[in-house]
Amino acid sequence: xxxxxxxxxxxxxxxxxxxxxxxxxxxxxxxxxxxxxxxxxxxxxxxxxxxxxxxxxxxxxxxxxxxxxxxxxxxxxxxxxxxxxxxxxxxxxxxxxxxxxxxxxxxxxxxxxxxxxxxxxxxxxxxxxxxxxxxxxxxxxxxxxxxxxxxxxxxxxxxxxxxxxxxxxxxxxxxxxxxxxxxxxxxxxxxxxxxxxxxxxxxx
Numbered sequence: 001x002x003x004x005x006x007x008x009x010x011x012x013x014x015x016x017x018x019x020x021x022x023x024x025x026x027x028x029x030x031x032x033x034x035x036x037x038x039x040x041x042x043x044x045x046x047x048x049x050x051x052x053x054x055x056x057x058x059x060x061x062x063x064x065x066x067x068x069x070x071x072x073x074x075x076x077x078x079x080x081x082x083x084x085x086x087x088x089x090x091x092x093x094x095x096x097x098x099x100x101x102x103x104x105x106x107x108x109x110x111x112x113x114x115x116x117x118x119x120x121x122x123x124x125x126x127x128x129x130x131x132x133x134x135x136x137x138x139x140x141x142x143x144x145x146x147x148x149x150x151x152x153x154x155x156x157x158x159x160x161x162x163x164x165x166x167x168x169x170x171x172x173x174x175x176x177x178x179x180x181x182x183x184x185x186x187x188x189x190x191x192x193x194x195x196x197x198x199x200x201x202x203x204x
Contacts, residue, residue, distance in 0.1 A: 002060045002121045004052040008037070015049040023110040029054055031124045050122050054082065057118070057126060060099060064114055069093070086127030096133040104139065106130055106168055129169075140173055147177045150199060151184055165194045174199075 007019035012034050019025060028126040032051040058080050069076040093099065100107045111130045118126055131137060150161050163174065171188055174197045178186045185199045 002052055002118065003056045004050060004121060006048050006050050008046055008048045010044060010046055012047045012049070015047045016051070019049045019051040023053060025053055031057065031126055033123045033125075049121065051195075052121070056154050058087065060118070061087060061128065064117065065089070065091065066110050068110070069116060073097075083127065083129070085125060086129070087145060089128060089130045090134070091130065091132045092134070096135075104135060104167075107135060108169070111159065114134065125195050136169075139170070144177050147174050147199075151178055151181045154199050154201055155181060159197055160200045162197070163197045165190065167193070167194045168195075171195070171197050 005016050005019050005022055007022065009015035009018060015034065016032060019032070023030070028054050030051050032049055035048040035050060037046045037048060043129060058075065061080060062078055065076055065078055072140065074093060075094050077197075079090045079092075081088045081090075088112070091099070098106070101109075104138050107130065111128065115126075115128055116129065118124065118128070129136070151161070153159075154161050166174070178184050178199055183204065184204055185200050185202050187200065188195055189198055190196050
């Protein structure tokens with residue numbers, strides 16, 4: 001269970017500060033959002049700060065993954081690092097192949113379930129990226145290499161290139177790589193799970 005507190009006040013800053021004081025932490029050590037509460041006939045509007053600490057989220061992620069390992073009758077070595085909006089999680093295990101799945105589908109499902117389980121506690125904008133045995137890092141390098149090669153071909157021939165279906169994470173990699181090339185644009189087409197990217201030439 002994710003630990004969180006709720007603190008109420010007439011202004012957002014006061015509600016947040018009350019919660020931070022109760023937790024004895026700084027704002028940059030937390031995730032938080034505000035709920036607006038309409039006052040009654042003779043009462044003004046109030047705000048509720050819903051707050052959880054980054055430490056609590058880390059512990060939640062660890063428990064989620066350790067419970068998964070227990071159910072698989074195995075053990076995980078887990079490393080969690082803070083990012084700008086959440087956490088990057090690296091898992092090392094003897095069951096890497098089973099956890100990654102074909103084309104990373106099992107890995108993506110684990111990540112999706114974890115993110116959804118965090119959302120049930122509130123509207124926290126917490127990004128969690130899970131990688132197993134550096135699968136995503138290797139996949140990103142391969143995608144980057146191939147897309148750069150395709151970009152040069154599209155730029156030279158001016159003929160659009162339709163890529164294979166990819167998940168949203170991989171499509172973002174493609175969009176980022178192509179954005180570094182002049183006169184090239186990307187468009188996502190199709191419906192998930194068969195959504196794909198088209199790289200197109202665009203005149204100045």
